[in-house]
Amino acid sequence: MDKQGNDNIDSHGPSSIKADCKTSTKRSCLPLDFGVCLCVWGIYSLCATGSRSSMADDKDVLRDVWFGRIPTCFILNQDEVTEREAEPYYLLLPRVSYLTLVTDKVKKHFHKVVRTDDVEEMWLEYEGTPLKWHYPIGVLFDLHASNTVLPWSITVHFKNFPDRDLLHCPSNSVIEAHFMSSIKEADALKHKSQVVNDMQKKDHKQLWMGLQNDKFDQFWAMNRKLMEYPTEEGGFRYIPFRIYQTMSDRPFIQKLFRPVSPEGNMHTLGDLLKEMCPAALPHDGEQKRYQVVIHGIEPLLETPLQWLSEHLSHPDNFLHICVTPVPSD
C-alpha cells in the first residue's frame, strides 16, 4: 500500500494517482462529504487505498449493474406502410434506462421509411406483448425475453397505440417525472423521504441527467446519499422492491418489508420471497419451477436483502425482481 502513488509523484505532480485507482480518483473529485455514514462507498475507498485485488468488489457490482446492456434488434411492424423496405436497427440498450429514453435513433431510423402521414406515437412490442416504457429495460427483458436468443428482437409500431396497455410518452419530461417519482417513493420507504427532500432541485436534476446521459459517476455522486442509513438500524426502514410475475395479472407486488427482522437478523431475498411470493420458492424435493432474476442474474436466496437493495437496485432506487418460469427445455 505504501508504494502506491509513490514513484510517480515527480513525473505527474503530487496529486497523481496510478491508473488502477482511477475510479477512486474520480470519486474523490466529487465535492462530497465523506464524513457521513456511508455504506456502499466505504468499500470503494478501500480499493482506493490500494488493497484492491483481482477479486471483484462491491463497487464493480454497481458498475456492472449500471453498464448492463441488452443487444437489441428493432424491426418495423409488417403492417406499417413503408415507402421502401425498412432495415432492422441494432442497438445496445442500457438495462437500467427506459425504452422511450433511448430509442430516438430507432424512431428516426424508421421515420425515414414510414409514410409520414401514418406516423403516430411510436410503441414497441415483443412477441405480442406491448412493452411498457415505464419499466426499466432490463426488467422488460428479464420478464418477457430472458430466455430468448440474443439480440432481443423488438417490433416497432407507429399505429394503433395500445392505450389499454401502455402509457403515452410524449416527451422525455414524462420519463423524468416518472423516474423522479419512483426515486421519491423509494426514499419515502427508505428514509421517510428525508434524504430526497433534503436534496436541492439541481441534485434531482443530477440524478436524472446522470441516467439520461449514462454518466455513472454523476449519478452515483448523488445517489449514494440515497443509499445511506443509520448504522444502528442496520439498513433502510423498508426495502423498496417490486416483484414482477409473468403468470400474474397484477403488474407487480409491492409491500412494506424491513431489511432486518425484529430479532435483529438480516432478511434475505428468500425471506422476502417467502412472504411476498411463496410460489417462487422451490418446494421441498420439487424441481425448481421459477427463476428469480434481478438484472439478468439469479442471486442466491440467502443474499441479504439490504445488500441487494444497495447494490442491485435500479437507478429509480427500486429493487426490481422478476419471477419467471424456468424454461421447459
Next chain:
Amino acid sequence: MPVSLLWAVDVYGRVYSLSTAGQLWEQCHDAQMEFKRVTAAQQWLRWNPVDGFSDRLLPSDRWQWSDVTGLQHQPLDNFRIPSDSWEWEGDWYADENFEGEPTEKGGWTYAIDFPATYTKDKKWNSCVRRRRWLRYRRYKAMDTWAKIPPQQTTLPDPFSDISCGGWEINEEPRGRLSLWAVSLQGKVWFREGIYHHNPEGSFWEDIPIPGEVVQISCGPGDLVWAVLWEGQLIVREGISRDCPKGTSWAVVDSPSPDVGATHVAVGNNVVWALTKDNKVWFRRGVNSHNPCGSGWISMVGEMIMINVGLNDQVLAIGSEDRAVYFRQGVTSSELSGKTWRAITVPRDGDRSHSSASAGSLQSAGCYFCGEVRAQSVVSDVESDTEKGSTDGASCLVASSSPESFVDAPTDHSDQPTETPKPRIPKVTSDSFISELVSDREPGKTSREGVPAGPAVLEEEHFPGEEEIKAPCAGVAISPSQSGGPLDPQWSNVDLEEAQGHPVQTGAVVDSADTCSLSSVATYTLAMEDPYGADEHPLWAWVSGGGCSVDSHSQLNWFNCSMNASSMVQSAQSMSLSVSPAQTAAWRRQIFEQLSERTKREIDNFRHYEQAIEQSVWVKKGTMQWWRDWKPHKWIDVHFALEQFSGSEGNKDGILFIYYNFYEEKKYLHAFINEVTILVPVLNDSKHSFAIYTPERTKQRWPIRLAAATELEMHDWLALLSDSCCDSRVIQGPPSKQAIWSVTCKGDIFVSEPSPSLEAMPYPTPCDHMFWRQVGGHLRMVECNSVGIVWGIGYDHTAWVYTGGYGGGIFQGLSSSTDNIYTQVDAKSVYIYENQRWNPVSGYTNRGLPTDRYMWSDASGLHECTKTNMKPPSPQWTWVSDWAIDYSVSGGTDREGWQYAADFPASYHGYKTLKDFVRRRRWARKCKLTTTGPWQEIPPISLSDVTILPCAAQSSVDVVPLWAISNKGDVLCRLGVTTLTPAGSSWLHVGTDQPFKSISIGAASQVWAIAKDGSAFYRGSVSPQSPAGDCWYHIPSPAKQKLKQVSVGRTSVYTVDENGNLWYRQGVTPSYPQGSSWEHISNNVRKVSVGPLDQVWIIADKVQGSQSLSCGTVCHRLGVQPMEPKGQSWDYGIGGGWDHITVRGNSMEPPRIRLPSLTAPAPQSPLPVRNMAVNGDAVGC
C-alpha cells in the same frame, strides 16, 4: 534512531508536531490561540520580526527544541537573568498543566516548586528550553518588537530572520554555536561569543554585506547562505574553526536568470533554494572546500518554503496545496533525493470528536508492533503505571541526553549504539500485526498499550530528569486524551533503535488495512466528526531541524489520511459488506453471474451502436477561481465546459471547476441550463467574470473566475454565453418584450420574460430569470413593447437600438452581422486635491497627521494621485490630461477651490475666516471603444429618456418619446415609429427650470422631475398634441427631493434622493395628477413601472450570504389592478446593477383563478428570507 519531531505551522498559526514514528500531527496545546492567529496572518509574508529579547535567549539554540514551545509568549519583560527566566518557565509549565493534562501535573509542579535548585546542568537545559522558546518566536511572529527594553540597544533593529548552526565547526569552547540574524533593514548580524557558559553570547557584530539580505540559513557545519533582495544569493566564505563568522561573501546568481531567489536552506553539505516562481533548485557540488557549489539543478515541484533538517533531509511546503512535502531518498550519496512526498497524516484535532475513533484503532496497532516486548520487559521492572505516565509523557528527550547534545548535537546516527540491538522484534510486520489486530479486541489493546510506554521510561532515568520532561511536556498530550495515544509511542520507540521503525511503519499501514477488512466489525465509530476527510491542513511553515530522519528511516506519514478516512467508512460497512477475502457464497455468486451476464449479453455485441451517445464536447482551460470559503483568495483551477445533447435535442452542458484542496482533487460543477447570467468583472488587476445560478443569486455570491488574459476571458465568456443560450434555446435578437438592464460598469443585459413572470399569485422567481449580454456600453436604457429601445451613454450620447444582437465580445454566430456598430463612450475620473491652512504658510499640502491624503478620492479614504490613478478598467484609455474641474456642486473659487472648516464637511466656493481646509477637484477624461447594436442619435446629449410603453397589439404608428437634455431641457422626439425608431427631430418643450427625469405612461400621461426635486405633470398630451400644453407642479413628499419617476399603465412611482420609493395616490383619468405620495419602500435606487403596472426596482443593501449587496434587481410581488402597490419584493440578479426597464414587457400573465384565495396571504412561493413583506427592500 530515536523518535524525533517534525514541526510545522499551519496557515492559521497553529503549531503541530509529527513524530517520526507517528501518524498524526499533534497540535501544541496552549492557551494562546489568538496569538497564533495573529501570527498566521504575518507568516504569509516572511519571517516575523523577532524582538531584541531574542538575543538574550537565542544563544544556544538547538533545532529540535526551538520549535517545541510556541506555548508562551507573554512574560517577555523580566528576562534579564537566568533566574527570571526560570521563574517564567515555571509559570509557563503551570499554565500548560491547566490545559487539561492532569496526568502530567505532577511533573510540572515539580519543576515549579524547585526552581532554585537547578544545577548547572539544569541551567544548561533551561537554555534548551529557552532556545525552544526563541525558536518559536522566530516563526511565531512576534508582533511585540515594540516592547524591546531600551537597554537592549545593541540590537539595531528588529530581526526578520535568524538562523543558528555551526556546532560542527568547532567543539571548543563547549556549546559553541554560530548565530546569524537578519534585521528588517536587511543587515546581517553575527552573535559573538556563544558557548556553553555564555549561551547568550556577548554582542552582535555587524557583518558587511554586498546588498540587503532577506533571509539567511546556516547549517550545522560551515555553510552559511543568504538571499538578497535583488534575488541573488550570497555565500559566506572563510568559515573555519578559528573564524566561525567567516571572512567574506561570494555572490551566487539566482538559479533562474529572470526570477530571483526567495528562500535558501542549507544543511551539512547541501543547499536548496526557491525562486519567486516557486521553483525548487538544488545546488550542485557544495562542500566545505567549495561552499558556493558549482551549479543549480532544477528540481520538480513548486514550493513556497523549504527547510533542510538533520542529515540533510529536506522538507518543503507546496505552493499550491500548502501540504508539507518530504523529500524522499535523500542519502549522503544522493543528496538531492528522489521524489517529493506529501505528508498526509491527519491532525489530532481532526479526530478529536470521535469517541472511539479510527485514530485509536490505528494506534492500537502501533502500540503493539512497537511495544509488545517493551511492555513485557517493563512490567517486570516497574509496574507503577501512574508514576510512569506522569514522567513518561515527557519522554521525548530521552534519546539525546545533555551530553550527547553538547558533544555532537546533530549526530544522531551514532545513537543507535546506545540502545541494545536485541530489541528489534523478530517478526515480519504483516503477519505479526494482522495477527495482533485480528486476535485482539482493539479497545483492550489500546488500554494495554498506553501504560506500557511510559513505564519503559522508568528504567531509563537520566540525571536531568526534569529538564528532559520539560521540553516535550509542552506538546505531549496525556494518553487519556483522544488523539493522544501516539505519545506513549514516542517513549517506546525512543528506546529502540532505528530499525524498529520499519516494523512499525509497515505495521500501522497494514493494521489499517487489515482492520478494515476483517475484525473491526465490532467497532462503532462516531460519524459526526465535524472535520471529515475533506478538511486538510494548510501549512505555512515547516522545520525539520528537530527531525532526525535519515535515508533508512521509514516513515508512515504518507498514506495515513487515506487509510484513516477509508477506515472510517469501511468499518461502517462491515456489518454488511464483507471483504472479498471472506466473500460469502451469495456474493461470489453475484460476481460470477454478473461477469457471465457481460459475456452473454455484451461481449458478442460490442460492435452494436450504443443507445446513449457519449459524444461530448469538452473545452478545458486553466483559470483562477475566487474561493468560496474563507480565507477568500484566487486559486488556480482547471476549468472545463462539457457540452452534450440535452434531453429534447437541445445542447446542454456542465461546467466544472477542478481545484486541489490539500491533497485531494475536487470539483465544483454547475449545469449550464441553470446558469442565469455571466457577468464580466473587469478591473485593473484581473480579467474576471462571475457566473450566477439561482442559488448563487440568492447568496449574492457568484462563482468568480479570472482568466489569464482579457482575450481568454472574452473567449470563455462568449463560449459560455453561447452554451447557456443553446441550452435555453435562445437565439437572435432580444424580443420586443425583453427586459433590459445595465450594470454599473455599463454592460447591457436582456432577459426574455415568460408569461408567468408577472403571474399571480405565483410568478416566476426573479432569480430564475436568464440574462444575456448585448454588446455596447450604456448608462441607461429604455424600451417599450413594440421594440423601440433607446440608450444613453456615460457621456450622455443618445443611442438607438438597431435590432441586432451580439457585438462587443460576442463574435461569429452569437452576433448579428449587420446592425453592429462601433460605439464610443467617455467619462471623467475625478480626484481631489486637499489642503490645510496653517498660520505660517497659509494653505499647504502638508496636512495634519490625522488628515486625509492630500490627494484622494471624494471620500478621502483612498490616496489617489495624478500619477497613480488608472482608468477604471483595461477597456478604458485616457484621452485628456488632468484638469481642474470647476463644475462642482457648491461652486468653487477661481482656482477651483472649495473651502470648509474641516474634513469632511460641506464645502463652499468662497473662503471665510473659519475655513481651515480646502479642496479642489481634478478631472481626467477616459474613453472606451466597443461594438454593439446601437447607433448614435446626434447632436443633443441626454440625461433621461422615456418611451410610451404601448401594448403589444397597439397599432400606434408614431410612438411618443420624451427626453431630458443634458442641460435639463425637456424634449419630445418626433417621427419615432417601429420602422424609424430613431425618429426625425426634437421638439423643445418649455419649462421654468431644468429637469432631470421624465416618464410617459401608457395613456400618454407625462410626469417629470425638476432639478429642485419637485414633480411636474404635463397636461393634455395626446397623439394630436404630442407635446401637451402646460406643466402642473406637484409638490414632492415632505422634506424629500425626488430624483426619478416612472409611469406605467396607471401607476406613478418616484424615487427620492434618500432612496425612498413613493407611489402616487389618487390618480384617476379625470384627476391624473393624483392626490398624495405614499411611501412604499426605502433603499431604492431606481424604479421602472411597466405597461402592466408591474413594478421593478434597483435596490440597495440586499442581504447576501457574505455581505450586503447594492444594486439588486427586485420585482414587486402582489401587484394587481386593484392593488397597484403590491405587497413584497422578490430579489433577482445583482448587486452591481444600475438600471432596469420592464417597459417592454406587456405580456399578460396567464389568469389563474384560485377559488380559495381569500386573503392576500401567500404572495409568493419564495422562501421567507427573500421576502420583506410590505415595504422595505431590505430589513435594514
